[in-house]
Each structure stands twice: as structure tokens, then as C-alpha cells.
Amino acid sequence: MPKQLHVNLFEMNCVSHIVHGLWVHPDNNRHRFNDLDYWTELAQLLEHGEFDGVFLADVIGAYDGFRDGVDTALREAVQIPSNDPLLVIPAMAAVTRHLGFGVTFSTTYEPPFAFARRMSTLDHLTKGRVGWNIVTSYLPNAARNFGHADEVAHDHRYEIADEYLDVLYKLWEGSWDDDAVIVDRANRVYTDPAKVRYIHHHGTHFRVAGPHLTQPSPQRTPVLYQATGSRAGIAFAGRHAEVVFTGGATQADVRANIAAMRVAAVAQERDPAGIKFVVQAGIIVAKDSDAVAAKLDAYRRLLSVEGKLVHAMSKVDYTRYPRDTPLAQVPGADPSRWARLALAGGTAVTVGDVLDALAGFDEDRFFVAGTPEIVADAIERWLDEDGIDGINLRQYLSFETARDFIELVIPELRRRGRYRDGYVPGETLRERLFGAGHARLPADHHGARYRDPGALSHPAAPLRLVEAAPLQANARMQS
Template identity: 50%
Template sequence: MPASSKQILLNAFNMNCVGHINHGLWTHPRDRSTEYKTLDYWTDLAKLLERGLFDGLFLADIVGVYDVYGDGIDLTLKESIQLPVNDPLLLVSAMAGATRHLGFGLTANLSYETPYLFARRMSTLDHLTRGRVGWNIVTGYLESAARAMGRPNQVDHDRRYDQADEYLEVMYKLWEGSWEDGAVMEDRGQRLYAQPGKVHKVRHQGEFYQVDGYHLCEPSPQRTPVLFQAGSSARGLRFAGRHAECVFISGQNKAATTRQVEAIRNAAREAGRDPNAIKVFMGISVITAATEAEARDKHAEYLRYASPEAGLAHYAASTGIDLSRYELDEPIRYEKNNAIESAVKTLTRNNDWTVRRILQENALGGRYPALVGSPVQVADALQSWVEETGLDGFNLTRIVTPESYADFIDHVIPELQSRGLYKTEYAEGTLRNKLFDAGDRLPASHVGADYRALTRGLPAREQQA
């Protein structure tokens, strides 16, 4: 492969549950995912990832159940398809205490979180991790979550993003505008912890949210956590262009991935930002060993434990289409719903997706691209994806945990490092500084920076909405 100057960014992709992406592998005798309820499981993983110089551990989450396939949760329970699922935020303090550099990308659904309290939780974690947290902003897509939260159904797709825009406005006011730099004095002699004139009340009266109060936390290292987002619909892209610092995509081939990356860069440009201000990560699975033959053998071994049908059930929830109603070779038809809009369009756009094809592509229990090969072969493939599509990095799924991550660290990381494609040590500072090498705070060009308190004691924008 030709030399490349762009270093690859890398997150481990995981979830506080048994079955995450590659379903059925919990039955593998070397898999530890059923230990997800223990702190040792997570602190051991965090230390392993830090040994591999991973940029972060990206934790997905849902607040609902996958009940579309077969109109129930029988298979979801049998194969533990993201059920049971525990809260991701509660893991972070323990993992941060066991590591020094590893970042944590935390998924939280703003549709069911009040901004005032969520701002405090994230600021608390940013303090405790010394600035190593990011927030994966999601608006939800499961009707089961809406019903569980006492609502008859979900808010329409685009309307959820309208709400998200206002939610972020409130968060910026709290994180960036309520406490000025220099407000905290910690002056024992004068009995002055914080200066009253430098702490401001947020008064927000909007369509979705009303806030009249002070942010409860003093400024954390990053103030605003690193902002992740994963929507690839037209409305989701507009939201990403305005707010996101990192975007997670699910690419199936290089041509489609290139188009997705270009769409994200264009969205940033249209929002008045540098198109390269957003780092783009793609989900990927890797099976590797010292030699290609060993990797192929391991792949064959994993296939014996995987559940393609569980992957089909997961996909049914993502699209809102009950795929159990289709014959094996019957084309999947478009259904208007409030699930993941881009997933529905991908599945139905060309009338060429069938249950048989989905099962084949979900052979490992999940639908992300799978690389199988020696360290050189995997490194070649990763380098090719980055150079040909414009990606910045990858969210590496677990297949057998923690074996899949350990294999990647022991075999692929040294090969990437030998090519100058991966760091050999961590940079100091916060997660934002590690990712962008431009300081701990949101850049001045980001919309959130407009809400910062100035030294004269007023926000850059009026706090009154």
C-alpha cells in the first residue's frame, strides 16, 4: 500500500449488555460478555484498550426493546439481543479510575432525558475523568421506548431533530454560558469559593424546553463533552453539520461510504464550519491472527456460534419492518415509520434486499463489514478504507470478548504503527485535545462557543431565548 500521513483513530464499540452487534457469540466458550454486570469485566476491558492505545470506548445504548421481529421479544430474550441492557454512564467512573488516557463515548437519548439534570451528569463525569468523555447524541427510533415512557408513539423523525436542536441550545447555555472562566476562586482566606458576579442564571423559554436556573456544576475540563452523532438522514446530516464533532456511520462498501463521508463534510460546510472539523468513524469487525490461515480458522469457528437470525431481528428493529413476515426470497417493501430512516431506505431502495440476503450478510450475527486475515492483510484493508473513502477511523465491534480486541491489539496495532498509521503513545490532555490537537474546549467556530460567558459577565448570546 502507498504511504499515508493520516493516522487512524480507533474506538472499541461496545454496549452494557450481553449481545451487542455480532449476535449469538455469547455462546462461545471464550466469550466473557455475560460478565457485563461486574466492574472487573469493564475495568479489565478498559485497561486492555489503553494498552492498545485506543482513542476511546464507544458505548451504545437503547431505552426500549427489540419487539418488531415476530411481534414480540421471544428471540430477543433467547439470544440476549441488547436485552437485558444496563446504563452505560454508571460504568465510566470505575473505568476512568483504572486508566489515564482512554476516552469514553456515551450514548444518551435526549428524547427521554431532561437537559438540566443530564448536563449535571455529564459535567460530573467530565470532572471525574479529567475531561475524557463524549456524548453520542441520539433521538431514539424504538416505538417500544416511547410506550415504556408513557407516550402513545414516537415523535416524527424530523420533529425529533427539531427538538434536538433546541436541546443542544439549552446544553450550551448550561455548559458554556452559566459559569464564567475564573468564577471559581477556592480562596480559603477570603471564604470565597466562587464569585457571585461570574455565575449566571440560564433563562430559556423555548418550544420544547423551559429552564430558569444555574448550571449545578462548576466548569469541567472540556465544559461541553466531545459531541458524537450517528444520523445519516437528510435531517440528521443537517444536525451533524451544525453540532457534531465526530460522526459514526455504518458503511457497507467503499463507494457508499465515500458518499456518506462527502455528505457529512458538505453538511459541515453548509453550516459554516471547516468540512474537516468532523471526524468520521465507520463500524467494522475484524478477525485476525498471526497468519491468514489461523484467522480463517478462527472465522470458521466463530461462525459456528453466531446467530444470523438474531442479526435479522436486530435489523428488523432498526427498520421498523417485521422481517419474519417475509419469505426467504421475497423483496423487502418500503414501510413508512419512525425507525432509522436511512436503514429503511437502504433496505428498500433498489428492491433487491431479501431475508436470504440479509441472513447471508449477517453470517457473524451482525451486518458490519468483516475483515478476516493476517495483520498485514487487515492493515492493508484499513488503510485502503481510509485512503479511498476519506474516513478518519473505525469503531471496532466485539465478536468474542475480550479476545477480539486483544487479537487486534497484539497483531494489527504493531503493523499499523510500523506504517506510521497509528500513534505510538497518547497525547496529553482531554479527549477533545487528543482527537483534534486544538485544546480542551469547543473551537471558536463551533455554534456552542457562541454561548460562552465573557469577562464582562454576559453570555456571548443572550441567555434569554
């Protein structure tokens, strides 16, 4: 059987998420993000297309590094205004039966006990269709919003996150036995007290007594997603992640990134097949080449260079320099960041080259524009040659991007055996990814150790950093 594609729609509870400037397009619905109808309509559309899920990114700070403030971000609506992503999931779940939900939440600034209850609640309300994208928050403004003078050091954030996950596993996996809830009306006993326990976590960063306030949910622990590229992040993902967002400029980069992550999983005594790999993909499709060209032209005319500079937290405002200015003469410019332009052009890079690159799409290995056959050919290469398992579909217009993929690409993928023929009734999100009977964390996963009540009182071994180079991927752009 050929490998079938897993697909999430890449979303965020805001106006401008990744492709900045297109919110002004008359057919775009981004301005409706405050309306519940937007989210229920989207959920029903994605379920009609039998997507794996909708993946909700998030940040808890403003992009205020460009031009020393938040003004440009506000004008361009670059992830501000934005709303809490967790709150739209129950509404989407209420109008669907199968669609999965991945949601982003940071481990750095809010305590684990309350978050554990929120996620268990969502797992109940969705009947096991929820996953969590684990992030540690990289924006300096996020740190200032929670009382810190500056951003928490990168590797220290992962140390905090590692203990954070241990607390959650103890609550989700160990605090309640599977058969603790008995609903014995005759004897007026809802829960058997002998089968619920405190966790008594006393760690470096957290002290949590427990017990967990929520009875066991279908998955207990939600599906664990992570985007990473650093040495600490690789080790963390090797211990915790079930789905990793990766990437790479070339096929060799992508395959090397996947291999490095599998090595990290083995170092944590996990089956390396227990991790799926997903990339952010840009797909623009139409019925014929003329329609594809027209769509590309319409999108390119609306792209915002300033929005891209805001999102990149650029310390350099390239728009203030004449186009023929050599990059070497721009104070603060990082030539290595634009090395690919020099390699492509064979000449010294100018400000104009940089602006032209910013004015284009992210036309990397995982971008394709074409007819359904051309798009399906590219997806098959990604699956077979790069070794990925799925995509986060980057949106250009809501709901056009998803609708085009559903109406034009999915039928072609199905003809090739690359897309499911239907949902499996009652399956959890983890079962959709890993197969029937795999609703819970696998036994070799770090979190499964806390199913033994005796493990609750034993601290986990410190996270070991594996010897690995940083991955060739931009994890930040997955946020």
C-alpha cells in the same frame, strides 16, 4: 506524515450488542457485563493498547417488533438485559489515565438540566476524557416507556434535540465564567457570585432557569458524536457534531457521505475540517491464514439469524418459510432491501438467499479477515481512499477481539506510521482528536456563541435543513 488511525472499541452494557449469538462461545466474557471487574479489566486492556477510547452504545427500549413481542429478544439477549452505560465510566476512569469514553444518551425523553450535570461530573472525574453520542431514540418501545403512545416523529425528534443542545450549551459554556471558582480561603469565598449566571431559557420544548450546578470542567462541552443518515440528521450534525459515524457500500458512497456532511458544516458556518469521520469496522485477525479460517468458521457456526432479525426489527419471519420460496411470494417482504442479492446472483431472490445473507457477517466495505499485513492494508485503504479518520471496532468476543487487534494489528500499523507511538500525558479527548490546545469547542462551533453572556437571552435560529439526499449508511446499527 501518513494519516494515523483513531480507534474506539464498540461496546454496550449488555450481553449481545451487534454480533448476535456469539455470547455462547466458551471464551466470551459477555455474561460478565454486570460485574465491575469486567469493565475495569476491559479499560486496562484498551489503555495498554493505547486505544482512543471505548464507545458505549445504548437504547432505552426493547426490540419487540420481531414476532410481535420481546420473547425472541430476551431468549437471544439482543440488547436486553442491558444496564446504564454512564455508570461504568467512573470505574473505568479510576483504573486508567488516558483512555477516552464515549457514551450514548437520548435527547427525546429525559430533561436536559439533569443530564448536563451528569456529563459535567463525568468530565471532571475523567479529567476531560469523555464524549457524548447524541441520539434521538428510534425504538417504538422506548416511546411507550416514557408515556408516549408511539414513536415521536423523526424530524420532530431533531427539533427537540436542537433545542436540547442549546440548553446544554448555555449551561456548559455560558453559565459559569472560566475564572468563577477562586477558592479564596482567607475571605471564605469559593465561587465569585458575579461570575455565575442564570440562563433563563424559555423555548418551545424546555424552560430552564439555571444556573448550572457544576463548575467548569476540563472540556466544558464533551466531545460530540453522532450517527446519522437522514436529511434532518445531516443538518443537525452540520451544526453540532464533531465526530460522525458514517459508512457506505462502496468507496464512492463513503466519500459522498463525507462530502455531504462537510457541506452541512459549511452551511452552519463551521470549518468542515472540524468533523472527524468514523465507521463501524469488523476485523478478524490471526497470525496465519489457517488460524484466520478456523476463527471465521467458529464464529459463523454460532451466529444467530433470529438475533439479527430481532435487531433489524423485521416484520417478516423468514425462518417460517421453505428456503426455495421466492421472496416475491413472502407477504410483507421488501425486495429493495435485498436487491444486492439479486445483483450478486443474477436470479430471483429466495428465502434461502436471505437466510444465508443473515447467517454471514456484515462483510461490507469495512470488514476484513486476515493476517496482520492484510488487515493493515485494508485499514490504509479506508484511511487514504475512503477518507475516514477512525473506526469503532466491532466485537466478536470479549476480550479476544480487542486483544487480537492490540497484539497483532497495532504493531503492524505502527511500523507503517499509522498508529500513535504513545499517549500525550494530560490531553483531553478533544485534544486527542483535534490536537493540543483544542480542549474546548472551537470558536466557530454553534455552542461557542454562549460564551458571551449576552447570547443566553437570544434564541438560536431554527435549524436549516440542507438540500441533501439521505446518506448511504445504516446509522441504526451504530446504536
